[in-house]
Amino acid sequence: MKLVILDRDGTINVDSDQYIKSPQEWQPLPGALEAIARMNHAGWHVVIASNQSGLGRGLFDVASLNAMHAKMHKLLSAHGGRVDAIFYCPHTADEGCNCRKPLPGLFEQIAERFGIELKGVPVVGDGLRDLQAGVAAGCEPHLVLTGKGEAYRDRPLPDTFPPGTRVHADLAAFADYLVSRPAPRPVA
Template sequence: MKLIILDRDGVLNQDSDAYVKSAAEWIPIPGSARAVARLCQAGYQVAVATNQSGLARGYFSQHDLDAMHAKMTALVEAEGGKIAHIAWCPHGPDDHCLCRKPLPGLIHQIEQALGISARGAIMVGDSIRDLEAGIAAGCTPILLRTGKGRAAEGKLATDSSLQAVTVFNDLEAWVNQLLGPEI
């Protein structure tokens, strides 16, 4: 089964510079839940890899994060899809962990949880660190313009390792290109 790994904030839901701190603040990007369902129905396993330093910073609790993920999962399931695994990094940027993107630790957690290799998988994100984590794990990187993606897009030309990255307006647009438009 083919694997697709998605970042969360800015890919599946609206991002916030003030952090998404609750299920009420977790607002799906239009079409994202349906896009995940379409991927699942086409035979892909879809996993989520997300940095959640708001936990380390005390902006929200594990209970709040669980509620956000329950909302995300329920919206995808209501469309007929399933998120195979959610890996998150609870650490802050100065904690020197091995899971925080741009390191590939979250992707390795997904590999272990699902019992499959991410080599050749697709990593979809809205930031350079999402793309770098995917590349480090042998994934094909895709950048979306949602979330922080428009700012990240400007940096692609200055980094030779990222010049071949394909860019799409949002998750739904990428899935339509991959699978064809929904009839």
């Protein structure tokens, strides 16, 4: 199975320090929906892993989150794309859960749901925590220079990023990279 795991806010859609709280606030980044569709058309299954502490903070409810995702699915569908599953952590940092990135709990849930190991599965995010969580589960780290990642544009990544982190201008540039690289050979 060709699987790629994406962060949501700052990777697929515009991010906000005030949190994305409604479908009206959920706005796709330029080229992001087309990028997901390109990955799908090349045989990739796309899954989202996202911290959504705004739920735990009472800034929005699950119905609002579902409405944001319904909007995303509808807009993606118009581009011929889809997201196969969305995994999110509703907890605040002080709740001590295992699913809040940078911990790997969401990724463990993804591995269990799809019945696969995540070794070598690309994880794409706009921040260090996204990549740390993925790497802890065996994923291959990819940083996009959108959202929080814009802070690293035109400068080297700090040593705090996982070794081997690949950097892409945005999700469209990552999709170009992903669909153009040779497919992995099956293990005999």
